[in-house]
Amino acid sequence: MTVAQAVVEFLGRQYTVDNIGGAAYRERLIPGMFGIFGHGNVAGVGQALKQWQLKDPSLMPYYQGRNEQAQSHQAVAYARHTRRRATYAVSTSIGPGSSNLLTGAALATANRLPVLLLPSDTFATRAADPVLQQLEMPHGYDITVNDAFRPLSKYFDRVTRPEQLASALHHGLRVLTDPAETGAVTISLPQDVQAEAFDFPEEFFAERDWKIRRPAPExxxxxxxxxxxxxxxxxxxxxxxxxxxxxxxxxxxxxxxxxxxxxxxxxxxxxxxxxxxxxxxxxxxxxxxxxxxxxxxxxxxxxxxxxxxxxxxxxxxxxxxxxxxxxxxxxxxxxxxxxxxxxxxxxxxxxxxxxxxxxxxxxxxxxxxxxxxxxxxxxRWDATVDEAFAERLSPLVSQNAIIGATNQAMDSRDVVVCAAGSLPGDLHKMWRVSDPFGYHVEYGFSCMGYEIAGGLGLKRAVLAETARGAENRDVVVMVGDGSYLMMHTELVTAVAEGIKLITVLIQNHGYASIGSLSESLGSQRFGTKYRALDAQTHSFDEGQTLPIDLALNAESLGVKVIRIAPGDRAIEDLAAAIATAKAAPEGSGPILIHIESDLYADAPSSQSWWDVPVSETSELDSTTKAREVYESHKARQKPYLG
CATH class of the missing domain: 3.40.50.1220 (TPP-binding domain)
Structure with missing residues (x-):
């Protein structure tokens, strides 16, 4: 069989085993594989997946995606919800297909979450050299795009000979299942090696259990x-x-x-x-x-x-x-x-x-x-949150009230998903969680664009649980317009598979989090609004608001959209829309709820600080004043070692 066929068959027979208080668990470590196919993997991993799809589709189910980075986010979200007992593999073509995974690798490693990345690489034999999308480095001709994964991965290997595959996979899966060392595991697969035949021993494909180690204290x-x-x-x-x-x-x-x-x-x-x-x-x-x-x-x-x-x-x-x-x-x-x-x-x-x-x-x-x-x-704090949730601005509502209405409309088992912008901080302060699985905010890397892809990966984990008899959970993605525009294409994946994913899209026509931070640092919200360019001043700060219709964008992708009109009843309409979305049957596809919010309404203060340096000298009075505030906080900073 080929190296790629061996990879697919091997991964389909790997299991994690775990023991929590005497209760034993065993499940598939890699329940499926994502992939976008191009030169590099179309005749390797792609061919192997197609062959197994015809022979036994349960061994390694294949899932489409629209962006390699988004596919890795799905895998990471799945891993988080399964408490790192399972994750997906992601196969890519060489060059840009592989480098699209770099952000996903960094996110996984920063969050200590497992994901198996299988980027394709240039010819190991160099028979065709240079190939399309190959980097040529005069100081090191063996360097390829995939070497960029080395500092972003907890384990990296490049399989240049079929004999190396067993070692690479065994060491990679050891790291995937290590609670102290887990993160992105990257195994680079040159395109010619993927298609190369080799006589692998039968024992290589036997079922294997990977025990999650849980060390006792001294x-x-x-x-x-x-x-x-x-x-x-x-x-x-x-x-x-x-x-x-x-x-x-x-x-x-x-x-x-x-x-x-x-x-x-x-x-x-x-x-x-x-x-x-x-x-x-x-x-x-x-x-x-x-x-x-x-x-x-x-x-x-x-x-x-x-x-x-x-x-x-x-x-x-x-x-x-x-x-x-x-x-x-x-x-x-x-x-x-x-x-x-x-x-x-x-x-x-x-x-x-x-x-x-x-x-x-x-x-x-x-x-x-x-x-x-x-x-x-x-x-005192609970009363503060109650007041924030009850806040009623008009015609544009506050994000506080949106969070409150969404929180109260969801069931205790439901899961909220977020990652970047002002929402994660506001959710961290105010979201009221009763279930340990009810909060899924990626904040180790705070990656704009994670939200919808992560929500989809999380929903896959929920559907796997319900297939085993667990009670269902709705997954509600909360995302701002900035993150939505970064990466929303996995909505198409949800449409294709009929996956019910609820998205609350909050549009405030700007970057609320960075805008507020910029203002506090004396930079006057520079470059954080969605405005038309004023050619005379070359400024995006004061022009007309861009005529963006993100609800229409989602509809064009095949998503069912509920628009919340601005006004006095916006919050009540939002709660009703979430109830409608929750009532939709599983398998009916994604639902997006669009609501506009006030860009400037703040959440309750944490009475705390975050160190972001302010210019030490400036011609702007706003920056000079911000520097004075910065220095007062800096004086309280502790010089802890380590």
Whole structure:
């Protein structure tokens, strides 16, 4: 058989196995493959997929897509919803087909989510050289477009001989299923090698199980952590995505209930506790709640669980102001466990560590004053969100009210999807999540254009769950016009497959997030509005609003569209539209709800900061004033090591 035929058959027989509290799970590691075919893979992987489609389509189902980057986003979203137990493979042609995957590789690795990328490459034999779309580097003739994947991948290999395939695939899948090391796995396949025949051994195609390793904590580490917690006056937990990937939400709830330690969550950690838990302070950091940030400012012991301490989480290292603050970090990845000059890194699975730590803290509970302070701050923030959700502007509504209406119209099991712009920060602060799977915001890379493709990949995971007997979930994508224009073409994929994906498209004729940031930095919202060019001043800032009809665009792709007219009833009409979309049967295809919003309406303040440098000197008064504010915040920044 050919190398490409061997790749397809091998991947179709790989499984992940997992054990959570004695319950064993086994599922396909690679349940399908995306691909756009051109020279490089059309006669390789494309031929192999077609051959198996006729022989046994269940071995490796093929799915179309409209953009290679979007296909990788689908795979990543699928992986996140399945808690990294499964992902898709993506095959591309050489040159631009391969390089379209680079953003997807960076996103996967930044978010620690597995995706298997199989970009085609130029001839290994160089029989035809140079070929169409080949780079020629005078200092290194073996360099191709695919070498750009090396710094973006957690594992990279190039198969230049059929004999290398087994090693490349086994090492690649080892990384895919490693919770500490996972990310983009890239195996470059030269086009001639894909079509080359080789006598592979039968055992290469036997079913293989890949166990997800969940290391237990060291006993002495748990004992030391318990001592530190008992000695602390104001401990605080920062729950990250590692809590969700370890299936540790119930253990976190039990730990918080037993000890009274309050919990703030990162973007990836939303859902670690239900929003209405008395111990949940909600989001922490630059896009956080005033409640979580008030507790963070006074915390003397920060217990990080499954977080990588991204700058939004730490408010660019200004969140934790207690001069005696110490960090205890529990993380399956040593890289994250050792951050912020931690006094105690615990390299372990979050669930197992929480179980052991709760046992070590038997009889312990925080001081009553901390519980009172937690309750007061939580009550204050909940009232702030209630007020924001009830906000009624006219004729254009606020994004706060749109978020509130969407949140309230969805069922607790439904999932919201977002990635970039002002929406992720506003959702992080205000979205009320009851189900640990109910929030899917890609904020490790915050990639504009992820939303619709990611929502589609997530919906594939939901449909796979329902096929196994699980209760259904609706997937609701919330996206601004900026991200929509970046990449909306996977709506065509949803139309082709009849996948019910609900999209709430918020049009404000500009980049709200960067516009607001620009204004705060003294740059006067430069280049952030959708306006016609004023040729005399060469400015896009003051011209006429562009006559863009994104609802009509979606309709032209075959999507059912519900338009919400501006005015006093816009929010009520939005809620009714979501109810209509939810009532549509599965298999009826995508539905897009179009609503316009006020570009300038702000969300409630997090009482926090994000470090984006301001020009040190400027001829603009607005920039000079912004620099003064910047320096005042900069003075509060902590020089944590690591």
């Amino acid at each position: 006993t002495e580490d748990i004992a030391q952590a318990a001592q530190l917690i008992r000695a602390a006056k104001r401990p605080l937990i920062v729950a990250g995505g590692g809590v969700l990937y370890a299936y540790a939400t119930e253990e976190l709830a039990a730990f918080a209930e037993a000890t009274g330690i309050p919990v703030g969550n990162t973007q990836a950690g939303v859902g670690a506790l239900p929003w209405d838990s008395k111990h949940s302070l909600g989001a922490i950091g630059s896009t956080g709640t005033s409640a979580a940030n008030a507790l963070a400012a006074e915390a003397d012991l920060i217990i990080g669980i499954g977080t990588r301490y991204e700058d939004f989480t730490t408010a660019s290292r200004t969140a934790f102001q207690n001069p005696g603050a110490k960090f205890v970090n529990i993380n399956v990845a040593a890289l994250d466990a050792y951050k912020h000059a931690t006094v105690l890194p615990i390299v372990a699975d979050a669930r197992k560590a929480l179980i052991a730590l709760r046992e070590a803290l038997t009889g312990y509970r925080v001081e009553g004053a901390l519980e009172v302070f937690t309750a007061q701050e939580k009550q």
